[in-house]
Amino acid sequence: MKAATVKLITNDHEIDEMTIQTSQSFTLKKEQQKWMTSDSEFAVDQEVITTALQAITALEGKPIDVEKKDVGLDFPKIMLKLKSLGKEALELTIGDLTKDKTKYYVEDRTNQAIYLVERSLMETFPYNPQSYLENAILSLAADRIEQININNGTETIELTAKPPFTEEETKASVTGWFIHAPYQGYYQTAYTKMSAILYGIDQLQMTALIEKNPTDLEKYGLADTDFTIAFKAGNKTETIKIGNPAAEGNYYAKLADKPSVFTINTELLNLFSYPAKQMHDGYIKMLALDTLNQLVVKTTDETFTVDISHRRNNEGEMTSKFVMNDNAINDKTFREAYQRVAGLKAAGLIKEPVKGEPKITIQYDVQVAGHQEKQVKIELFAYNDAHYAIYVDGVGDFVVRKDELDQMITALRALK
Structure with a gap:
């Protein structure tokens, strides 16, 4: 029983x-x-x-x-x-x-x-x-935050969930967040780092309330701190100022617009201390293939044009067709070649101005809402013996390796 x-x-x-x-x-x-x-x-x-x-x-x-x-x-x-x-x-x-x-x-x-x-x-x-305990640092709901600005004393980093892109351009982003500053453009964030930050927002709590109305912020390192983290949701921004190290693995901190000094766990702060290079997933411009109508790649003496069409069946599954020079391209073969195009990764920063005309251009025709089309243009300029400077819609931050472009062109030639 x-x-x-x-x-x-x-x-x-x-x-x-x-x-x-x-x-x-x-x-x-x-x-x-x-x-x-x-x-x-x-x-x-x-x-x-x-x-x-x-x-x-x-x-x-x-x-x-x-x-x-x-x-x-x-x-x-x-x-x-x-x-x-x-x-x-x-x-x-x-x-x-x-x-x-x-x-x-x-x-x-x-x-x-x-x-x-x-x-x-x-x-x-x-x-x-x-x-x-009512020890939450922020009054903003974590799921409402759409921008984070981190000034760690070395660089200023802007992370945003509202990049100036169409919805279709952000479809390939795993996190939905992009890094802007210290760069000029907007780039996808690294999944592990951004996920840790989003988790950390929910965990932002005071470990101890040190002083409600301090008269000397200097002793906490908060009179003129160079480490701040600002969170923005709509028209409201809340900024945490970080001061000197405190006991038991904590730092002194305060909200910019409130007097109280409290402590915050060091391990939690570490989530907001990654350099910009680690926050970027490395890719220059990753676009989902099922948003494209056409891909055109031009070198100084070759042009590769791929027309792309998509269709959904009764079950909602999408199939795509790829055509070059009126000839259909094998689905798997093209997708492998496309990875060479979309997978271009940063190999350093542009430190010198570029001159002359682009050596290679990549143009995407993106199908956006309302049966409209948007063109995204990537231009690659000669930079040095090993790299091209790469610009997306006229904005450039990074160089890419020439051998990556050589591999991309080789993969496209194999489609003919």
Whole structure:
């Protein structure tokens, strides 16, 4: 006979105290209808604690007869203590996951029973004390931020989710974010670095509130700092100023328009400290092939024109046709050649002005909304023995290797 599922907390009274015991103890108490804590200088987020209690009071599991030492309950890493009207309502310890990773072994120490509780129920509850505190640095919602400006004292970096491109031109971008400054043009960001930054925005929290109304910002390195991070959403901008190193792996910081000095974790700041070169994914202009109507590549003595058409079947799947000189090109062969064209990568910065006419031009005809067409033009100028200077729609920042262009031309010749 299978064991019946039972609720872990049956106390009819309202919970008014909760302690989370991990590597340290964190206690929340309800006083005059408001949750508070003496374990932090930050106020408690009332909405978070309300949601957490709803999750914990919804816990249910099936009794199981096992030895505590066999399921991680002899020395548990997490303990929850709940009180109601000053009396213990529930004390839970959390052990190992089951072998199939779907349930946790949970001990109700109050009633001396062990249960199997669904993993999804246990992981709904926030165990990190920081989750309960109103210590967020920004008031801007992370998913609303559309521009980040980082001045790290060495260079100014502008990251934007609103580049001056059509939607079709940004289709190949994995992150949807582009790096502008310190460059003149707009270039795709590196996935790993940009993803880390977007994750970091959600984690921007004060580790400690140092001084609410400081009279001497100099001692924190905040009187004239050269490290700032500005976040923009719509017409609102919030800027964090970073000062001197503080204790326990933190830095002093403050918001530009508010007086309070706080600390911020160094590892979190490191996410915003990458140089521009690492923020760029390296590609000059990556366009999705299914947005193109035509590709024209010209050298001083050759022209390669590929006409491209697309069609969707009844299932919504797109097929493409590639034609050069009235001859159809094998799909796989052209896609491999196109990687040579679209995959041109930066090999350094343009440091000297270019002269003369371009040696190679690449023109994309992009199908944009409203059955319109936009031309994107890339020009490559002689720069030195090993490189061309490359310009996109008249804007140039980088040089590319000549041998990459040689390989591109060879791949295009093979299509004839």
